[in-house]
Amino acid sequence: MDRRSFLRASAAGTAATGLAAPAYAQGNRTLTLVTTWGRGLAGVHDSAQFCADRIEQMTDGSLTIDLRAAGELVGAFEVFDAVTSGQADMYHSADYYFVGQHPGFAFFATVPFGMTAQEINNWYYHGDGQTLHHELGSIFGLRSFLTGNTGPQSGGWFNTEIRSVEDFQGLRYRMPGQGAEVLAKLGASVQNLPGGEVYQALSSGALDGTEWIGPWADEAAGFQEIARYYYTAGFHEPGPALTLAVNDATFQELTPAQQQAIETTAMASNGWTLSMFMKNNAAALARLQSQGVQILEFPDEVWDAFGQASQEVLQQYTDDPLYKKILDSYQVSMRDSAAWIETSEGAYTAQRDRILGI
Numbered sequence: 357m358d359r360r361s362f363l364r365a366s367a368a369g370t371a372a373t374g375l376a377a378p379a380y381a382q383g384n385r386t387l388t389l390v391t392t393w394g395r396g397l398a399g400v401h402d403s404a405q406f407c408a409d410r411i412e413q414m415t416d417g418s419l420t421i422d423l424r425a426a427g428e429l430v431g432a433f434e435v436f437d438a439v440t441s442g443q444a445d446m447y448h449s450a451d452y453y454f455v456g457q458h459p460g461f462a463f464f465a466t467v468p469f470g471m472t473a474q475e476i477n478n479w480y481y482h483g484d485g486q487t488l489h490h491e492l493g494s495i496f497g498l499r500s501f502l503t504g505n506t507g508p509q510s511g512g513w514f515n516t517e518i519r520s521v522e523d524f525q526g527l528r529y530r531m532p533g534q535g536a537e538v539l540a541k542l543g544a545s546v547q548n549l550p551g552g553e554v555y556q557a558l559s560s561g562a563l564d565g566t567e568w569i570g571p572w573a574d575e576a577a578g579f580q581e582i583a584r585y586y587y588t589a590g591f592h593e594p595g596p597a598l599t600l601a602v603n604d605a606t607f608q609e610l611t612p613a614q615q616q617a618i619e620t621t622a623m624a625s626n627g628w629t630l631s632m633f634m635k636n637n638a639a640a641l642a643r644l645q646s647q648g649v650q651i652l653e654f655p656d657e658v659w660d661a662f663g664q665a666s667q668e669v670l671q672q673y674t675d676d677p678l679y680k681k682i683l684d685s686y687q688v689s690m691r692d693s694a695a696w697i698e699t700s701e702g703a704y705t706a707q708r709d710r711i712l713g714i
């Protein structure tokens with residue numbers, strides 16, 4: 357029996373004899389938080405650090421968070437297995453990295469032609485999103501919470517200009533999630549590498565291009581040193597959310613206040629992380645341009661191909677009842693939110709920007 361199993365068994369045994377509340381409820385505890393992010397990855401690592409710091413503060417130190425960045429305990433994409441197996445207690449990641457475990461995880465990060473950050477929050481907190489996230493996570497013994505959003509991600513970096521759909525033929529490109537399947541349909545050879553490994557792959561010529569996040573995080577990663585063209589709007593990640601997932605058995609051992617500290621921290625981190633990216637992107641884009649990067653947008657014909665292939669990819673997994681249930685809920689909520697936002701905020705900002713010349 358490993359230490360963790362022993363402690364769980366001890367806690368259960370104590371409760372069963374009616375002597376006292378489980379030991380964990382009384383004492384201090386360290387939770388191991390594994391992340392998909394290297395410590396140098398701007399924004400996403402900051403979000404994980406925010407969660408670690410805030411949980412400790414909100415629990416008066418009864419919980420200590422041992423943050424292990426990618427590679428420090430397990431690899432970037434091994435965090436899911438680490439938490440479901442009990443090797444670690446929590447992960448901070450983006451759930452589309454785990455579509456191999458279940459395709460429905462994509463919706464709790466992002467899908468091509470999917471929701472913006474505001475739209476996914478509407479669905480998550482006041483629609484069925486959080487309930488469905490918990491239903492999916494519970495299959496794997498996870499208690500999952502949205503914990504951040506990068507805002508709309510950029511189309512990415514290329515060494516050749518994209519003038520038509522044919523330019524994707526044979527292109528070796530880095531992209532995660534269902535967006536990767538869309539580019540594969542257009543003829544690209546798509547790989548999903550952890551963010552911390554992309555610079556090396558691109559500079560060595562193993563990749564022809566990559567997407568990462570947006571101007572601020574991409575500049576920090578240094579892609580402007582090795583790629584010439586930057587497409588600002590992408591189809592693939594319109595508002596990708598990050599997830600803080602806790603081993604559910606561990607979560608059930610925590611006090612209600614500790615559980616609430618984790619859930620509330622995740623919610624606070626969601627807004628804090630989104631505004632960090634959105635605040636920093638404009639200045640970073642200007643710096644990239646001043647360094648000679650060519651800032652471009654995909655032609656309409658390419659957008660049309662992205663749209664067609666995206667709809668096909670989204671329908672590929674509808675044989676799975678839970679995937680279908682999540683997809684249906686997501687699409688209804690997205691249409692409702694989008695219609696209202698366009699009518700209200702969209703109309704307002706169009707008039708404001710026209711009158712103020714923004």
Ligand code: CA
Nearest residue numbers: 509567568569
């Ligand atoms: Ca990305």
